[in-house]
Amino acid sequence: MEGLTGQAEALAKGEAASVDLVQRSLDRIEAGKELGAFRVVRAEAALAEAREADRRLKDGERLPLLGVPVAIKDDTDLAGETTPFAVIGDHKPVSQDAELVRRLRAAGAVIVGKTTTCEIGLWPFSESPGFGRARNPWNPDYTPGGSSGGSAAAVAAGMVPAAVGSDGAGSIRIPAAWTGLVGIKPQRGRVSGFPHTDPFNGITVWGPLARSVEDAALLLDVLTGSHPEDVYQLDPPRAPFVESARKEPGRLRIAISFRTAFGVSGKLDPEIRLAVQRLARRLTDLGHKVFPADPDYGLVALGLVPRGTSGVADWLDSMPNPVPEPRTEVEAKLGRLVGKRLLPLAKRMDPYLHKKVGRIFQYADVVLTPTTAQLPLKVGAFDGAGYQRTQSGVAAACPYAWTWNVLGWPGVNVPAGLSSSGLPIGAQLLGHDSDEATLISLAAQLERAEGWTYRRPESVAGAPVSQ
Numbered sequence: 001m002e003g004l005t006g007q008a009e010a011l012a013k014g015e016a017a018s019v020d021l022v023q024r025s026l027d028r029i030e031a032g033k034e035l036g037a038f039r040v041v042r043a044e045a046a047l048a049e050a051r052e053a054d055r056r057l058k059d060g061e062r063l064p065l066l067g068v069p070v071a072i073k074d075d076t077d078l079a080g081e082t083t084p085f086a087v088i089g090d091h092k093p094v095s096q097d098a099e100l101v102r103r104l105r106a107a108g109a110v111i112v113g114k115t116t117t118c119e120i121g122l123w124p125f126s127e128s129p130g131f132g133r134a135r136n137p138w139n140p141d142y143t144p145g146g147s148s149g150g151s152a153a154a155v156a157a158g159m160v161p162a163a164v165g166s167d168g169a170g171s172i173r174i175p176a177a178w179t180g181l182v183g184i185k186p187q188r189g190r191v192s193g194f195p196h197t198d199p200f201n202g203i204t205v206w207g208p209l210a211r212s213v214e215d216a217a218l219l220l221d222v223l224t225g226s227h228p229e230d231v232y233q234l235d236p237p238r239a240p241f242v243e244s245a246r247k248e249p250g251r252l253r254i255a256i257s258f259r260t261a262f263g264v265s266g267k268l269d270p271e272i273r274l275a276v277q278r279l280a281r282r283l284t285d286l287g288h289k290v291f292p293a294d295p296d297y298g299l300v301a302l303g304l305v306p307r308g309t310s311g312v313a314d315w316l317d318s319m320p321n322p323v324p325e326p327r328t329e330v331e332a333k334l335g336r337l338v339g340k341r342l343l344p345l346a347k348r349m350d351p352y353l354h355k356k357v358g359r360i361f362q363y364a365d366v367v368l369t370p371t372t373a374q375l376p377l378k379v380g381a382f383d384g385a386g387y388q389r390t391q392s393g394v395a396a397a398c399p400y401a402w403t404w405n406v407l408g409w410p411g412v413n414v415p416a417g418l419s420s421s422g423l424p425i426g427a428q429l430l431g432h433d434s435d436e437a438t439l440i441s442l443a444a445q446l447e448r449a450e451g452w453t454y455r456r457p458e459s460v461a462g463a464p465v466s467q
Helices: 003-012 018-031 043-058 099-106 149-156 173-179 213-223 270-285 301-317 326-348 350-362 387-397 403-407 436-450
Strands: 038-041 069-073 110-115 162-167 182-185 205-210 253-256 289-292 366-370 411-418 424-430
Touching: 003 018, 003 043, 003 213, 018 038, 018 043, 018 069, 018 110, 038 149, 043 110, 069 099, 069 149, 099 110, 099 213, 110 149, 149 162, 149 173, 149 205, 162 182, 162 213, 173 182, 173 411, 173 424, 182 213, 182 436, 205 213, 213 411, 213 436, 253 270, 270 289, 270 366, 270 411, 270 424, 270 436, 301 326, 301 403, 326 350, 326 387, 350 403, 366 436, 411 436, 424 436
Parallel strands: 069 110, 069 162, 253 289, 253 366
Antiparallel strands: 038 110, 162 205, 182 205, 182 411, 366 424, 411 424
């Protein structure tokens, strides 16, 4: 029963019981609790939902994820639970599910818990003073990344077959890269963030983390859809994304780029460069035309900073009596003083940036880049650090992912191998407007050639983590 797809099929065929799958998930969460992947574990509620799923399955009901255990990130409303987003405060349980949770429930999924993150999703690590720290199953001394690090750790450790994360500047793709997973940042508006109608002013989207492309595509299909109040509305995709994972992509033109956006430093680790170049050769062997070419990013950073800082300010200001870290408060102050004033300009830049960066798609179908410039950071690397040191440090480590958040276009992290120290490395497949299907098809072809689903950490708390 491998992964999300395998568990869903086994349940539908009567070859497995939801209670058993959910109990196994809960047992693995408990066995690997030192990884800190979860802030909330819904053991009693999840088992009750699993029993109900088994009853529905026995009665002949069939839904895409009926009875399958999954996890969500702690920035997502789940009725009866709080949504602190890693900030200490007087948080009250919410009364309604977020739209994506409603869609998960409508597909029959059993949500076993909410995963660890950092304060308001700011950093590529998942640590906070009030809610603990997530660790990497490949080596617990290192972070699984952030801000969806708890979700990534949960999947990489075999606690759940797939999980939902969110991505405002790489927060799905970075943890996927550092834990050896597939992570999809969908097109802006593909997955609803409601009750947030314009999450972080258009840079944040929610999407899947999974071991396989097919599993990630299946979860994306379940999550896909708009709420009537969302600022960004998309037409439904022409075909389910899982179908794209099952078909060949055809011969594609792939531009490989190691350039970062203007004004953003980031010395690329030689092992990461070699891993991405190896993947480029693999793509060439698969029949694609791979060539060096850089997107012209222009002033893309001007589209990020106002959106991000004002988004942090809005989120923090909506909390009851928050007690954030000083560096979080600095980000919020920047948003209140500068970000909100520049936000209209940042949004007006969209057509200019789409045209400027989009020129690369006149001669390429996909852009291949590293996902990060550095290997996973040590847990606690920025403990006690102020805003400037943290911001400059994480910008140097992760300068590749955020540009596509400004553009709103889709991107997929794919595993690119392991470093000499045994830590995962990731590469990004970046696509044009609403072209998730091409990225998913290409990623699935790579997976068949690379076999990365069999590459996983040896053990968690002495127990095998294979699904």
